[in-house]
Amino acid sequence: MSKGKKTAADAIGKPAAFGPDLDIGVFEREAASWAPCSISALPKEVVQRALSVGINADEKGRAGTYFQIDRSVVLQAIRDGFAGKAEILTTKDALEKYDWVREYWWKIVDANTDKFTALAKLKWDQGYFIRVLEGQKITVPLQACLFISQDNFNQNVHNLVIAEPGSEVQIITGCTVHPNVRSGLHVGVSEFYVKKNAKLTYTMIHNWAQNFNVRPRAAATLDDGATFVSNYACLKPVKSLQMYPVAYCRGTNSRVRFNNIVYGAENSRLDIGSKVVLQGKGSRGEVITRAIASDNAEINARGFLLGEHEDSRAHLECRGLLLSDKASIHSIPELVGRAKGTELSHEAAVGRIAEEQIRYLMARGFSASEAESLIIRGFMDVSVFGLPEALKEDIKRMVDATLVGVF
Amino acid sequence: MELLRVEGLSVEIAGKRVLDGVDLEIPKGETHVLFGPNGSGKTTLIKSILGFPDCRILSGRIWLNGTDITSLPTNERVKLGLGVAFQNPPPIRGVKLGDVLQHLTRGVDEMKLTATVNIPAEFLGRDLNLGFSGGELKRSEVLQVLAQKPNFVIFDEPDSGVDVENLEVIGKAVSKFLEKRSGLLITHLGHILRYVKADKAHMLFNGRIVCSEKPGKILDQIMKKGYKWCEKCPKVKKRRQMR
Numbered sequence: 048m049s050k051g052k053k054t055a056a057d058a059i060g061k062p063a064a065f066g067p068d069l070d071i072g073v074f075e076r077e078a079a080s081w082a083p084c085s086i087s088a089l090p091k092e093v094v095q096r097a098l099s100v101g102i103n104a105d106e107k108g109r110a111g112t113y114f115q116i117d118r119s120v121v122l123q124a125i126r127d128g129f130a131g132k133a134e135i136l137t138t139k140d141a142l143e144k145y146d147w148v149r150e151y152w153w154k155i156v157d158a159n160t161d162k163f164t165a166l167a168k169l170k171w172d173q174g175y176f177i178r179v180l181e182g183q184k185i186t187v188p189l190q191a192c193l194f195i196s197q198d199n200f201n202q203n204v205h206n207l208v209i210a211e212p213g214s215e216v217q218i219i220t221g222c223t224v225h226p227n228v229r230s231g232l233h234v235g236v237s238e239f240y241v242k243k244n245a246k247l248t249y250t251m252i253h254n255w256a257q258n259f260n261v262r263p264r265a266a267a268t269l270d271d272g273a274t275f276v277s278n279y280a281c282l283k284p285v286k287s288l289q290m291y292p293v294a295y296c297r298g299t300n301s302r303v304r305f306n307n308i309v310y311g312a313e314n315s316r317l318d319i320g321s322k323v324v325l326q327g328k329g330s331r332g333e334v335i336t337r338a339i340a341s342d343n344a345e346i347n348a349r350g351f352l353l354g355e356h357e358d359s360r361a362h363l364e365c366r367g368l369l370l371s372d373k374a375s376i377h378s379i380p381e382l383v384g385r386a387k388g389t390e391l392s393h394e395a396a397v398g399r400i401a402e403e404q405i406r407y408l409m410a411r412g413f414s415a416s417e418a419e420s421l422i423i424r425g426f427m428d429v430s431v432f433g434l435p436e437a438l439k440e441d442i443k444r445m446v447d448a449t450l451v452g453v454f
Numbered sequence: 455m456e457l458l459r460v461e462g463l464s465v466e467i468a469g470k471r472v473l474d475g476v477d478l479e480i481p482k483g484e485t486h487v488l489f490g491p492n493g494s495g496k497t498t499l500i501k502s503i504l505g506f507p508d509c510r511i512l513s514g515r516i517w518l519n520g521t522d523i524t525s526l527p528t529n530e531r532v533k534l535g536l537g538v539a540f541q542n543p544p545p546i547r548g549v550k551l552g553d554v555l556q557h558l559t560r561g562v563d564e565m566k567l568t569a570t571v572n573i574p575a576e577f578l579g580r581d582l583n584l585g586f587s588g589g590e591l592k593r594s595e596v597l598q599v600l601a602q603k604p605n606f607v608i609f610d611e612p613d614s615g616v617d618v619e620n621l622e623v624i625g626k627a628v629s630k631f632l633e634k635r636s637g638l639l640i641t642h643l644g645h646i647l648r649y650v651k652a653d654k655a656h657m658l659f660n661g662r663i664v665c666s667e668k669p670g671k672i673l674d675q676i677m678k679k680g681y682k683w684c685e686k687c688p689k690v691k692k693r694r695q696m697r
């Protein structure tokens with residue numbers, strides 16, 4: 048047993064710093080395997096669920112696709128015309144193909160962090176390796192789907208994304224389950240390396256099940272002039288979801304932005320944070336979170352800004368909307384300045400829909416429920432995120448789909 | 455028949471009695487003006503006519519075009535032909551001015567309307583009332599009401615904080631709009647009356663309408679003597695004694 052595994056083995060009993068603790072022993076680790084195929088050849092309900100998290104079935108409009116079901120990789124392909132610009136492999140294959148991949152493996156996420164990182168180390172089920180080659184600007188998004196088809200399964204993926212110097216790319220990752228899946232555990236370790244003057248826009252969309260547990264563990268590191276935009280949307284009920292990705296702005300003028308949009312319904316427990324560490328001169332960070340809680344949902348929206356360089360600046364903005372008396376939203380911002388001159392700020396507002404706004408819209412002829420729906424859609428307005436147009440439309444569609452039937 | 459009739463309306467807001475027996479009649483086709491000092495309850499009267507729940511009606515009734523609307527929800531009143539351009543509209547994040555306008559016009563003549571009130575097209579993509587300047591708020595309110603096409607329309611201080619050019623824009627738009635309609639205008643300094651012909655004016659003082667006269671006459675007195683003029687009014691004094 049390697050040294051790494053030994054420390055991970057020690058951490059296997061270690062609860063995470065945040066979120067409800069889980070008995071990881073109750074989940075199933077065996078799964079039937081899936082044969083490689085195109086997305087359109089997959090069962091209809093799989094395709095539909097994938098679509099609900101932004102995965103295009105006809106692969107058109109995507110520069111490449113990675114599709115994993117349970118432990119099986121069914122598709123890993125770069126579309127014609129994009130070969131030589133980007134690579135998509137399973138992380139296992141990547142580690143075999145390139146020795147240097149080890150230099151990026153478990154380097155910014157520590158396997159010893161908690162039982163979930165330990166799981167990903169000890170019981171690892173693939174994950175994607177995406178690398179955009181130097182200077183390549185890919186305008187069409189790459190997509191990756193992490194799918195669970197079997198009830199009560201525990202899937203542990205480890206992803207690695209490298210944006211080489213001067214490259215530009217958008218990656219859409221959709222994580223979801225088969226309609227028959229009620230419970231289970233998904234652990235996803237992701238390490239992002241955004242090199243000099245590269246720009247990575249990473250959009251993760253989740254659509255789980257009522258009794259499902261999710262523990263992503265992600266970190267990004269940014270070199271000089273690098274930009275990392277992380278968009279996250281979770282709009283459907285889940286039992287518990289906890290994540291606290293971190294971005295290290297190491298390079299001069301590096302920029303990170305986290306956009307989070309979450310809708311907690313039913314008994315969902317969501318604990319979502321974003322950390323920004325400003326180490327480079329001129330580094331900038333921004334975290335924008337929109338959280339809606341209905342029914343009995345509980346949402347913790349965390350944010351942590353650490354300013355370590357005198358010329359650094361970051362802002363945290365969290366808005367929470369409560370739609371039920373039994374729901375709660377807890378905004379927990381933390382700002383730590385470690386260098387004179389760093390500028391860190393935050394603003395947070397949590398509340399219910401203002402009566403005054405409903406009345407005003409009713410005076411324009413909207414019914415009370417139309418007014419509410421309009422205000423909620425407005426609250427979930429993603430135009431503040433500065434997304435590319437196509438992505439904006441996709442997310443808007445998902446928000447609409449979530450709100451249909453609710454209001 | 456009157457388009458709007460308010461009878462003996464007493465209203466409490468946040469535990470405070472603001473209106474105390476307001477009587478007001480606006481016949482079909484007429485435009486009236488409502489004057490009254492700051493805090494006298496003009497906006498409260500409008501909110502009560504709209505049926506906003508924070509205006510608790512203690513007594514009295516309201517009719518719109520012959521229908522008793524006293525206990526109807528706001529949007530039902532609006533369906534019956536009531537429209538209001540607000541004095542202080544609330545900002546609503548994420549809801550676009552264009553969304554509301556689209557709902558009101560169903561897309562018909564939208565751009566023509568925005569031009570009428572000098573609102574640049576890019577405003578349609580902005581969050582409703584968020585960061586609008588004082589004058590922009592007024593124009594956006596007028597725009598929405600024009601799109602709404604109510605039979606009876608109330609403008610709550612459409613001329614406050616509006617520059618000369620925009621006053622002309624708003625004045626002309628409101629005037630044209632009122633040609634075939636009935637309405638109530640609230641103004642402090644009467645600027646809008648340069649463009650809009652009004653039939654009658656009312657003075658709201660101490661919670662009720664204390665006099666109704668030609669608009670020019672009331673405005674003259676207010677401009678010369680301020681609301682001290684009302685303090686000295688025999689009618690007001692008599693009422694004080696009655697209390």
Ligand SMILES: Nc1ncnc2c1ncn2[C@@H]1O[C@H](COP(=O)(O)OP(=O)(O)OP(=O)(O)O)[C@@H](O)[C@H]1O
Nearest residue numbers: 467468472490491492493494495496497498499541
């Ligand atoms: N929500 C509220 N809570 C407490 N007091 C209120 C509230 N709304 C109105 N008032 C009070 O009721 C009174 C009447 O207010 P209103 O807005 O109707 O006056 P107005 O005549 O429109 O004044 P202005 O000319 O300044 O617009 C004021 O004293 C105001 O402070």
Ligand SMILES: [Mg+2]
Nearest residue numbers: 496497541610
């Ligand atoms: Mg007022």
